[in-house]
Amino acid sequence: MTHLLDIKDLQVTFSNRHGDLRVLDGVSLHVGRGEILGIIGESGAGKSMTGNAVMGLLEPPGKITKGDILFDGVSIIGKAEGLRGKHISMIFQDPLTSLNPLKRVGDMLTETMRTHLPIGKSEAEERARASFEEVGLDPSRLDAYPHEFSGGMRQRVVIALALAGEPELLIADEPTTALDVSVQAQILELIRNLCEKRGLGVMLITHDIGVIANSCDRVAVFYAGRPVEIAGVSELLAHPKHPYSEGLIASMPRIDADSRHEMLRQIEGSMPALNKLPKGCAFAPRCHKVMDKCLEQQPIMQSGRAACWLGEA
Amino acid sequence: MGNWWQSDLFYSYRTNPVAVISSVVFVVLGLAALFAPWISPTNPFDAGSLNLMNGFTPPFSANQFTGDYFVLGTDDQGRDLVSAMLYGMRISLMVGILAVGLAMVLGVTLGLVAGYRGGWVDAVVMRLADVQLTFPSILIAMLVAGIARGLVPPDQREGMATIILILSIGLSDWVQFARTVRSSTLLEKEKEYVQAARVLGRSHLAIMFRHILPGIVSPVLVIATISLALAIIAEATLSFLGVGAPPTEPSLGTLIRIGQDFLFAGEWWILLFPALTLLLIALSVNLLGDWLRDALNPKLK
Amino acid sequence: MAGNSHGLFVWNGHMALIIIQRLLQSSLVLLLVAFVAFSMFRFVGDPVENLLGQEATLEDRAILTERLGLNDPLPVQYIRFVGKVLSWDFGVSYRTGVPVADMISERLPATLELALISAIFAMVLGISLGVYTAINRRGWLANFVMSTSLIGVSLPTFLIGILLIWVFSVELGWLPSFGRGETTDIGGWDTGLLTIEGLRSLVLPAVTLGLYQMTLIMRLVRSEMLEVLREDYIRFAFARGLHTKSIHQRHAVPNTLLPVITVAGLQLGSIIAFAIITESVFQWPGIGLMFINAVYFVDIPVMSAYLILVALMFVTINLIVDMAYFAIDPRIRSGAGGGK
Numbered sequence: 015m016t017h018l019l020d021i022k023d024l025q026v027t028f029s030n031r032h033g034d035l036r037v038l039d040g041v042s043l044h045v046g047r048g049e050i051l052g053i054i055g056e057s058g059a060g061k062s063m064t065g066n067a068v069m070g071l072l073e074p075p076g077k078i079t080k081g082d083i084l085f086d087g088v089s090i091i092g093k094a095e096g097l098r099g100k101h102i103s104m105i106f107q108d109p110l111t112s113l114n115p116l117k118r119v120g121d122m123l124t125e126t127m128r129t130h131l132p133i134g135k136s137e138a139e140e141r142a143r144a145s146f147e148e149v150g151l152d153p154s155r156l157d158a159y160p161h162e163f164s165g166g167m168r169q170r171v172v173i174a175l176a177l178a179g180e181p182e183l184l185i186a187d188e189p190t191t192a193l194d195v196s197v198q199a200q201i202l203e204l205i206r207n208l209c210e211k212r213g214l215g216v217m218l219i220t221h222d223i224g225v226i227a228n229s230c231d232r233v234a235v236f237y238a239g240r241p242v243e244i245a246g247v248s249e250l251l252a253h254p255k256h257p258y259s260e261g262l263i264a265s266m267p268r269i270d271a272d273s274r275h276e277m278l279r280q281i282e283g284s285m286p287a288l289n290k291l292p293k294g295c296a297f298a299p300r301c302h303k304v305m306d307k308c309l310e311q312q313p314i315m316q317s318g319r320a321a322c323w324l325g326e327a
Numbered sequence: 328m329g330n331w332w333q334s335d336l337f338y339s340y341r342t343n344p345v346a347v348i349s350s351v352v353f354v355v356l357g358l359a360a361l362f363a364p365w366i367s368p369t370n371p372f373d374a375g376s377l378n379l380m381n382g383f384t385p386p387f388s389a390n391q392f393t394g395d396y397f398v399l400g401t402d403d404q405g406r407d408l409v410s411a412m413l414y415g416m417r418i419s420l421m422v423g424i425l426a427v428g429l430a431m432v433l434g435v436t437l438g439l440v441a442g443y444r445g446g447w448v449d450a451v452v453m454r455l456a457d458v459q460l461t462f463p464s465i466l467i468a469m470l471v472a473g474i475a476r477g478l479v480p481p482d483q484r485e486g487m488a489t490i491i492l493i494l495s496i497g498l499s500d501w502v503q504f505a506r507t508v509r510s511s512t513l514l515e516k517e518k519e520y521v522q523a524a525r526v527l528g529r530s531h532l533a534i535m536f537r538h539i540l541p542g543i544v545s546p547v548l549v550i551a552t553i554s555l556a557l558a559i560i561a562e563a564t565l566s567f568l569g570v571g572a573p574p575t576e577p578s579l580g581t582l583i584r585i586g587q588d589f590l591f592a593g594e595w596w597i598l599l600f601p602a603l604t605l606l607l608i609a610l611s612v613n614l615l616g617d618w619l620r621d622a623l624n625p626k627l628k
Numbered sequence: 629m630a631g632n633s634h635g636l637f638v639w640n641g642h643m644a645l646i647i648i649q650r651l652l653q654s655s656l657v658l659l660l661v662a663f664v665a666f667s668m669f670r671f672v673g674d675p676v677e678n679l680l681g682q683e684a685t686l687e688d689r690a691i692l693t694e695r696l697g698l699n700d701p702l703p704v705q706y707i708r709f710v711g712k713v714l715s716w717d718f719g720v721s722y723r724t725g726v727p728v729a730d731m732i733s734e735r736l737p738a739t740l741e742l743a744l745i746s747a748i749f750a751m752v753l754g755i756s757l758g759v760y761t762a763i764n765r766r767g768w769l770a771n772f773v774m775s776t777s778l779i780g781v782s783l784p785t786f787l788i789g790i791l792l793i794w795v796f797s798v799e800l801g802w803l804p805s806f807g808r809g810e811t812t813d814i815g816g817w818d819t820g821l822l823t824i825e826g827l828r829s830l831v832l833p834a835v836t837l838g839l840y841q842m843t844l845i846m847r848l849v850r851s852e853m854l855e856v857l858r859e860d861y862i863r864f865a866f867a868r869g870l871h872t873k874s875i876h877q878r879h880a881v882p883n884t885l886l887p888v889i890t891v892a893g894l895q896l897g898s899i900i901a902f903a904i905i906t907e908s909v910f911q912w913p914g915i916g917l918m919f920i921n922a923v924y925f926v927d928i929p930v931m932s933a934y935l936i937l938v939a940l941m942f943v944t945i946n947l948i949v950d951m952a953y954f955a956i957d958p959r960i961r962s963g964a965g966g967g968k
Contacts, residue, residue: 114861
């Protein structure tokens with residue numbers, strides 16, 4: 015069976031006069047229809063870069079230097095422009111700045127629909143009303159300008175816009191980070207619903223393990239430009255295989271009784287700069303289970319789950 | 328003001344070819360203007376030495392009647408263009424520098440007092456600045472020139488022309504200084520060394536000029552340089568329009584005004600060389616000002 | 629969209645308040661300018677002597693002094709001056725003895741047509757080139773335009789005019805170098821826009837006057853557009869697959885022009901002032917040429933009338949700029965403030 019999105023051994027390099035910088039290396043992952051794949055990691059770990067690479071929106075001098083991106087079994091490297099909006103769409107962190115302040119949201123919606131679908135003006139307006147209802151907004155507000163909505167409502171508008179061309183895949187780059195905590199859950203629930211109802215594949219980028227726990231099916235943990243563990247969410251939460259995943263989970267506040275006595279744990283140190291990666295495993299300097307081998311050789315993904323020498327020992 | 332910024336400034340200067348070239352151009356032209364009476368081939372204002380037969384001699388060739396040679400040619404009266412330009416530059420630069428000096432003294436003083444005293448002084452000065460800023464400075468300069476000419480008896484207008492010119496350009500250009508100095512003063516005023524001086528009972532005047540002024544030298548220097556380019560162009564414009572330097576003491580702008588009449592007849596050099604000189608001066612000062620602005624304070628825009 | 633509750637011009641209290649505030653500010657500026665103009669008339673030279681000449685008898689002088697109301701207290705004179713200005717009476721030219729108001733109405737069309745055409749030239753070309761150079765930031769043509777514009781900024785207006793005359797009138801002989809050519813009188817408005825000769829005469833002065841403003845607007849639009857192209861909403865527009873062309877035209881350009889309006893408005897104001905130089909180079913019979921002649925001959929009534937007229941134009945332009953913001957920016961219209 016072909017996956018909706020299949021990234022194979024992707025490498026992205028930024029070249030300038032000082033040399034090459036591998037911002038992504040050995041990224042392999044896939045997203046199925048109706049599935050939410052969470053991507054988690056610290057800033058600079060390559061989460062957003064992966065999303066931009068799929069969208070074909072890498073800013074120069076960033077370039078894909080190795081590997082492949084398959085959409086529905088077909089390579090889309092260099093062809094992403096034709097797929098944007100119609101097959102793959104993306105939403106960004108800040109709904110306040112994601113909308114053109116000078117245009118009515120309804121006009122933006124019909125504009126996007128008519129770019130991708132062979133429909134007339136009146137049908138587009140009809141669909142705009144339907145899509146507003148779908149994302150939980152009052153269709154009478156199609157005439158309003160972006161500044162007349164609250165943050166959470168704006169993110170709903172953004173989602174409606176991203177889905178206006180009826181794409182099969184949505185890349186959501188930190189869609190709730192800029193929102194109030196109370197609104198975050200609503201937006202995640204909306205994404206979850208759309209995913210189930212439309213069979214939409216979602217790549218949900220976040221730095222918040224709580225978001226992953228609440229809404230994703232599977233999760234890819236990124237560290238220093240590559241995934242270090244990919245697993246089902248419940249599996250990862252219960253039995254993390256990579257020490258970094260373990261650390262992430264330990265840093266998550268829990269509601270259950272036991273944790274009240276436990277201190278929230280932080281992972282010590284910080285992620286190395288991409289131009290100063292150690293020879294072996296990039297996490298080795300911070301790892302409390304580090305072995306000699308880790309400092310020598312870069313670990314490879316074990317049985318499609320974790321890139322760590324521990325699993326082998 | 329320690330030595331450190333001077334060395335930083337010098338480093339930035341050495342490594343910036345545009346700054347080096349434009350400063351060399353400006354210094355060479357400035358020296359030529361300064362020493363015009365000594366290096367100029369002829370005295371363009373000595374009517375007795377002019378030979379009308381030499382009129383309209385083209386550049387780079389000898390006059391067909393007299394055989395006299397003038398590098399850049401002559402004007403209608405047989406006046407050597409190089410000499411006329413050297414003396415013209417002298418007037419252009421002198422008016423420009425004195426006008427900027429006037430604007431600077433006026434603007435810095437008003438800005439300092441407005442920023443330091445605040446209250447109604449500040450309100451009056453800044454309102455005045457706002458209203459003046461509504462109008463392009465060249466218009467203000469023309470207006471001041473017109474008023475000044477009106478206040479001077481007609482038979483003295485020619486003799487006072489240069490002073491009127493300096494006055495009108497200077498008065499049209501103080502606002503930039505005042506605004507910048509005021510906002511810098513507001514910042515400096517709160518700093519500890521000024522507060523300390525106040526506690527020690529120094530007089531307001533001493534605090535303003537001994538403590539605050541040295542701290543705002545850099546922005547004033549930058550504005551002065553950029554203003555100089557504008558003042559030189561303003562002088563040329565006013566003289567070109569006939570309300571600046573008189574024909575008896577022609578500046579580059581006056582020479583261009585005279586040259587324009589001969590353009591149609593094909594005597595292009597009478598206009599071209601003064602125009603190019605003016606451009607060279609304005610451009611070099613402008614580029615120097617740009618460099619100085621970036622070098623002294625990257626945030627000042 | 630169904631329903632149109634957010635029409636382009638919704639008159640709400642917020643907007644009315646701002647406009648009233650602006651009108652008050654403008655009137656204050658105008659009164660101040662009128663005071664300067666009044667002081668010029670009253671104190672620069674002796675108006676009686678200027679009007680009658682030096683040979684007038686004492687009796688004539690006394691009569692005129694009384695008639696001009698110069699014996700009244702100064703505030704009364706000032707108020708009378710303002711009243712006269714409001715009824716479009718600027719007194720009599722010292723040099724020609726003609727009412728200044730007549731001189732202005734005769735010459736105003738020439739200046740307004742010149743300024744209008746230059747403004748259109750500067751705006752249209754400046755905005756298009758600015759947008760073009762921003763979109764094709766790395767293209768050779770864009771870079772060439774940018775470097776050329778640097779020279780344009782350092783060239784004084786009168787040299788640009790002379791240069792154009794030299795090339796297009798003297799050397800090539802394509803276009804006239806002075807005057808308005810043939811004009812047509814339409815209800816008291818002397819227009820040069822209806823004859824070929826009039827239009828040909830307009831080309832060089834309009835380009836001269838507009839070139840500097842054009843370069844400024846172009847550089848401003850370019851840097852503003854580059855900033856807008858980095859905004860999130862442009863990235864999001866790309867992400868949802870809108871066509872590049874429509875992203876540029878419908879999303880980037882309107883947001884670029886918004887902040888440009890203020891500066892462009894001020895630039896247009898200075899076109900009126902710089903017309904003095906252009907009119908002088910091209911012997912264009914407008915109010916700018918009238919003003920510089922007045923400065924030369926110290927014709928105070930003409931100078932003060934010109935000053936008031938120009939201030940009026942500036943204030944009007946500023947008002948139009950403010951109104952334009954209301955029309956374009958929905959955030960200001962609803963009083964939400966520019967939330968970025």
